[in-house]
Amino acid sequence: MQEAGKIKLGISIGDLNGIGCEVVLRTFEDSRMLDFCTPIIFASNKAISQQKSDLGLNINFNGIHDATKAIDGKINVVNVWKEHTPIKYGEATAESGKYALKSLRAAVDALKNDGIDVLVTAPINKNNIQSEEFNFPGHTDFLAQELNGESLMFMVSDGLRVGLLTDHVAVKDVASSITPKLIRSKITTIENSLKMDFGIRRPKIALLGINPHSGDSGVIGKEDDEVLKPVIKEMSDKGHLVFGPYSADSFFGSDNYRNFDAILAAYHDQGLIPFKTLSFGKGVNFTAGLDKVRTSPDHGTAYEIAGKGKADHSSFKEAVFAALHIFKNRQEYKGLIANPLKKQKMKR
Template identity: 75%
Template sequence: MKEKGKIKLGISIGDFNGIGCEVALKTFQDPRMLDFCTPIIFASNKLISQQKSDLELNISFNGINNASQAVDGKINVVNVWKEAPQLEYGKATDQGGEYAIKSLRAAVAALKSNALDVLVTAPINKNNIQAEDFKFPGHTDFLAQELNGESLMFMVADTLRVGLLTDHIAVKDVAQAITPKLIYEKVATMEKSLKMDFGIRRPKIALLGINPHSGDNGTIGEEDEKILKPAIQELFDQGTLVYGPYSADSFFGSNTHSSFDAILAAYHDQGLIPFKTLSFGKGVNYTAGLEKIRTSPDHGTAYEIAGKGEADESSFKEAVFTAIKVFKNREEYIKLNKNPLQKQKVKRAS
């Protein structure tokens, strides 16, 4: 349990040629945000100074050598490197990818050592981060390796929560990748996260079908009949409130999603297109199922507006608030489950 000081919130900067630094700095340009947590940015004084100047941001920051030196009430910057890499706003450069990895690795190391309580990651470019020692399609896969647990890409915005059975794989590989084992694992991870991270005691989960109209009883593909339906029935029989498969084309438009605590989509675009349509600017990408808490905004590097001062920090700010909320919910969950008698509030007779 955390007892002293504010929540230590680490920030990896992503691609510095995108809008990552901008949305992070704009978030904490509002001094009221420093009441909620102590931000610790993993970059360098030189880089943050240049971004601050280029974007004409009215902020001050505290340069430190490691996260343990962070000061509450200030924006802290860990000097992960001393050199000054070249900023080229709006361009996907090799250096942009190289330093995005440096920032991420340093932040994750601090998170693993408990120097941080939570991590918020700014957007990376999935192409220029590829290197001999970094061959991951994105943050989620890297974090799944570094942090214990079964990871789930979980998009959240208020009561709208959408997880993915498969995330960054080609559409042609989706059907083959979905197995009963994968369904059991992802549903279990989602159910546990809903209870522990979001405080929902008896979560209801909906699964979306793989094929159009969930296969129309096998007429349009057999995966829904042979894989999804038996797995859903078995989970339900075991006590998990999981339903489906639902036809994805009408599920959100008909407002059916509002009857569930979370939705598990079969593949990336099936889940993220409706999610971002309904919540863009307020959505958060949360990696559920890990021993540590990581969130990120629901947008990418936005090269087209990088360096212009036009980026909207709303989603990054929501990622900060979500990380803090999940951290507190987990603390409460752990406390209650260590002390089960606290769950019962018995009213004594006067």
């Protein structure tokens, strides 16, 4: 029987030819991690045994057929498949994509059915995982389909939090993809997440401009003046602490980001380049806005070092702690909503 309060942490194993399995196993090689949660890896006994042997890791795990059979105090592995899995470190194969999807599908099903409380996803290869079942640019869009809510790619690390208006969208399509409706939706999602997931009562949010220098009053593009600014004013007039648009080139270097609880970037690289530079490999990708908690490390499959025992598991470990922290914050937030008197006392 699960210890009261012990969080069931599900893990999709990602691409077996990458570093995903290594960072997962190295994280839980430290037995103290089992004090915080009950890890449940969705893969197979054979695959985990081979990776453990190849990497020379001294860990034991408990093979199970269903997440509900997980044992507290142990690393649990759900046998999603029983056949031998060909592992070719450093190669993007169709087989590794197939098994990455099997693991993800089983983990998400368990999350939807409350077999696990939170999900941490190891890196996938966005190309070889494509199939009739998975036709998405990444985890975020897949989870948005599977789980309820409005998804937001939210990169978090200590006090730095960066959300994206558009995530895996080609640069040529960014400006046309940003609409007043999208901006309102993302601001609302990020604001609700800051309140519910991070315990910030009156979140302060900065928006970065779409064009260089936020368009320079229309000289370098009109999207900032015609699309971003009206929505910022509209939401500000309604009491939301939303500011901008700020010129992205100087926003982080000037330390202005420290004045806000979160930053909403216009597109992928605008937000992730400064985030990954400042977070030093310890950042976490959190899918905000969904009714379930999912995090992942801020790196990819790193084929070039796969199977060599060189992977740094810091970001995956941070993703584990972030998932646990956010889950607990949500439980507390739900308790406050259900008990208005307690909430009122806390405001005093």
